[in-house]
Amino acid sequence: MRLKGFLWEKVSAVYLFLKGFKILEFNYRTRFGEIDIVCRDKDSIVFVEVKYRKSEKFGRAEEFVTESKRKKIIMAAKQYVVEKNIDTNIRFDVVAINGFKINHIKNAFEGE
Incomplete structure (x- = not known):
């Protein structure tokens, strides 16, 4: 199961890279x-x-980014910002893959 996650994360990274990220x-x-x-x-x-x-x-894939998951991502992001001394805008996106269709949702949720 983790191998599938790894694969789709890499596919998403290539997609984002090709979009200029x-x-x-x-x-x-x-x-x-x-x-x-x-x-x-x-x-x-x-x-x-x-x-x-x-x-x-x-x-749909994006429906599985639960409130609990969003809170965990926000907390991890806060730690990243402190650890890396980030002083710029931050954003939370979701890349939802349904079958072979990629849906990039910018500003999918707000941080606190």
């Missing part, structure tokens, strides 16, 4: 949780959650 980190881990991809988009640091669903039969 600079990839900074993969799988940034903290005691709060993990951020799949950290990247830069112009003047913003972007924290990206990647979700993959083989089909939409039981729901």
